[in-house]
Amino acid sequence: xxxxxxxxxxxxxxxxxxxxxxxxxxxxxxxxxxxxxxxxxxxxxxxxxxxxxxxxxxxxxxxxxxxxxxxxxxxxxxxxxxxxxxxxxxxxxxxxxxxxxxxxxxxxxxxxxxxxxxxxxxxxxxxxxxxxxxxxxxxxxxxxxxxxxxxxxxxxxxxxxxxxxxxxxxxxxxxxxxxxxxxxxxxxxxxxxxxxxxxxxxxxxxxxxxxxxxxxxxxxxxxxxxxxxxxxxxxxxxxxxxxxxxxxxxxxxxxxxxxxxxxxxxxxxxxxxxxxxxxxxxxxxxxxxxxxxxxxxxxxxxxxxxxxxxxxxxxxxxxxxxxxxxxxxxxxxxxxxxxxxxxxxxxxxxxxxxxxxxxxxxxxxxxxxxxxxxxxxxxxxxxxxxxxxxxxxxxxxxxxxxxxxxxxxxxxxxxxxxxxxxxxxxxxxxxxxxxxxxxxxxxxxxxxxxxxxxxxxxxxxxxxxxxxxxxxxxxxxxxxxxxxxxxxxxxxxxxxxxx
Numbered sequence: 001x002x003x004x005x006x007x008x009x010x011x012x013x014x015x016x017x018x019x020x021x022x023x024x025x026x027x028x029x030x031x032x033x034x035x036x037x038x039x040x041x042x043x044x045x046x047x048x049x050x051x052x053x054x055x056x057x058x059x060x061x062x063x064x065x066x067x068x069x070x071x072x073x074x075x076x077x078x079x080x081x082x083x084x085x086x087x088x089x090x091x092x093x094x095x096x097x098x099x100x101x102x103x104x105x106x107x108x109x110x111x112x113x114x115x116x117x118x119x120x121x122x123x124x125x126x127x128x129x130x131x132x133x134x135x136x137x138x139x140x141x142x143x144x145x146x147x148x149x150x151x152x153x154x155x156x157x158x159x160x161x162x163x164x165x166x167x168x169x170x171x172x173x174x175x176x177x178x179x180x181x182x183x184x185x186x187x188x189x190x191x192x193x194x195x196x197x198x199x200x201x202x203x204x205x206x207x208x209x210x211x212x213x214x215x216x217x218x219x220x221x222x223x224x225x226x227x228x229x230x231x232x233x234x235x236x237x238x239x240x241x242x243x244x245x246x247x248x249x250x251x252x253x254x255x256x257x258x259x260x261x262x263x264x265x266x267x268x269x270x271x272x273x274x275x276x277x278x279x280x281x282x283x284x285x286x287x288x289x290x291x292x293x294x295x296x297x298x299x300x301x302x303x304x305x306x307x308x309x310x311x312x313x314x315x316x317x318x319x320x321x322x323x324x325x326x327x328x329x330x331x332x333x334x335x336x337x338x339x340x341x342x343x344x345x346x347x348x349x350x351x352x353x354x355x356x357x358x359x360x361x362x363x364x365x366x367x368x369x370x371x372x373x374x375x376x377x378x379x380x381x382x383x384x385x386x387x388x389x390x391x392x393x394x395x396x397x398x399x400x401x402x403x404x405x406x407x408x409x410x411x412x413x414x415x416x417x418x419x420x421x422x423x424x425x426x427x428x429x430x431x432x433x434x435x436x437x438x439x440x441x442x443x444x445x446x447x448x449x450x451x452x453x454x455x456x457x458x459x460x461x462x463x464x465x466x467x468x469x470x471x472x473x474x475x476x477x478x479x480x481x482x483x484x485x486x487x488x489x490x491x492x493x494x495x496x497x498x499x
Contacts, residue, residue: 008044011037012059019065035084038063042091053098060099063088067106071113082124085110086131093135104143111150116267120199120209122164125157129168132175140175147172148181153267155188159195160209162300170311177315184272186327189312190345191264192305193336196298197289198264272327290337302336306344313352320356322363326370328353333383346383350390357394364394365401365408372415378451379422385447389454392416396458399465409466413459417476420455423448424479456480 014037018030041063045055067088070081089110092103118124132139132147139146147154154176158169176185188195203209263273294302316324328349335342357363364371371391378388395416400409456477463473 004044007040008055011040011044012062015041015059015062015066019062019069031081031084035087038066038084038087038091042087042094045091045095056095056098060095060101063091064101067092071109074113074117082114082118082121083127085114086124086127090131090135093138104146107139107143107146111146111153112267115150115153117211119153119156120160122161125161125165126168129157129165129172132172133168136172136175144178145180147175148178148185149269150267151176151181151185151269152188155192155195156199156267158304159192159301160199160297162297163304166304166307170307173308173311174315177312181269182316182319182321183323183327184269186309186312186324187272187331189305189308190331190335192301192308193298193338193341194286194289195264196295196301197285198261200295200297201285202265286337294338302338302341306341306348309345309348309352313348313355316352317355317359320360322356322360322366325353325356325363325367329370329374329387332387333381342383346386350387354390354394357398361398362401362405364398364412365405368401368408368411371395372411375415375419378419382447385451388419389451392419392451392454392458396454396461400462403465406466406468409462410469413462413466413469413472416455416459416462417472420452420459420476420480423452423455452480 014034018034018037041059045052045059048055067085070085070088074081089103089106092101092106095101096103115124115128119128154169154172158165199209206212289298332346332349335345374384374391375388377384379385395412400412459473459476463469
């Protein structure tokens with residue numbers, strides 16, 4: 001018997017014994033030798049061209065049984081099986097056709113049973129991304145729904161492990177986008193900083209995240225433990241505090257916040273869910289995150305996250321999907337409260353929205369209702385004012401969707417009229433000026449002046465596209481000239497030339 005044959009027999013016996021004996025498979029001391037044996041057997045199968053199919057057929061039953069036994073033992077804290085399972089999955093992908101093994105159930109089992117427990121392990125996280133990148137084409141072609149289904153779990157990899165996995169994650173990212181994940185993915189991307197805060201709170205309350213499945217919280221048979229965890233996450237008390245009346249004010253607060261917390265920590269895509277950012281629990285978490293020093297992990301994700309929408313929007317522009325724009329409008333004012341982060345994300349949101357309207361002007365007519373709603377919120381906050389500015393520009397520049405959308409253009413024109421009259425209203429201009437300092441008052445006036453410029457420009461352009469609106473445009477702009485309105489910060493008196 002040659003050395004190669006002896007090695008083959010030795011490695012095969014090692015795997016066979018481990019597959020039969022659960023104590024051997026679950027022994028951490030035997031893990032390195034078992035992992036080495038599986039790797040060597042896979043190498044033998046790849047290297048033997050003539051007898052490859054025969055070798056695969058001989059080793060497959062043992063490899064498959066080992067996979068089943070390893071996934072069944074993952075609930076035990078002493079079972080570091082992530083790397084071993086990835087090696088076995090590679091075997092299934094490489095030789096599945098030879099032994100008629102469908103790798104899809106095995107891949108899903110790995111995500112649900114292993115990665116959900118070991119995503120916080122940097123070695124397993126890096127190995128998982130490497131595995132996905134090596135097999136990217138095969139996964140997208142043979143299992144196109146796999147990565148989109150588990151995108152929340154894959155986002156945990158980058159959220160928890162940060163910049164050291166950024167390059168590998170960016171290579172995987174396009175595979176996360178599909179028709180079923182396209183809309184739910186965007187809120188999860190911009191909420192990565194909040195996911196980090198939630199994961200850090202879970203770690204502080206229950207210890208290391210490695211070896212425990214957070215998703216199982218949603219199906220826990222002990223709801224009192226869930227309440228204790230949520231109490232720690234949102235009120236600052238610990239699980240060990242115990243006690244407390246189930247009808248107390250704290251418990252009712254927890255009940256309101258639970259769906260958002262569990263939505264953030266889920267492992268699988270279950271569609272677009274509404275996130276109640278006004279709930280007391282979420283407000284408390286965001287307030288605590290704002291008032292306390294940022295962790296290194298949070299700083300890294302605040303730096304990484306704005307780059308992810310760049311890739312996402314590139315795909316979105318290619319697919320020309322107008323369903324995303326109302327979500328962007330809604331999320332423009334609900335972002336993690338970090339100044340630089342909000343600036344970077346909002347800039348990208350607005351750039352994509354304008355690029356979408358440039359590419360497909362009819363989107364403006366199709367999205368008339370959400371546009372009108374956002375114009376009506378122009379004075380609510382600075383970020384909503386900026387959104388209204390950009391919408392005014394888009395409406396005017398693209399004629400409310402084009403010459404064939406006269407009804408939509410008329411309704412948009414009416415909204416612009418209302419916004420103009422509201423701006424000119426003395427009650428609006430003088431609102432709360434006695435109660436705010438001069439800096440705030442000057443900033444408010446400057447914002448109103450900018451908005452006025454955009455509104456009157458949009459009115460003029462819209463009337464140019466749709467000539468039937470010219471009489472109303474003359475009336476609206478005539479009221480502006482009658483008041484001799486001064487545009488502060490724009491070089492003095494505004495002059496309108498109207499032909």
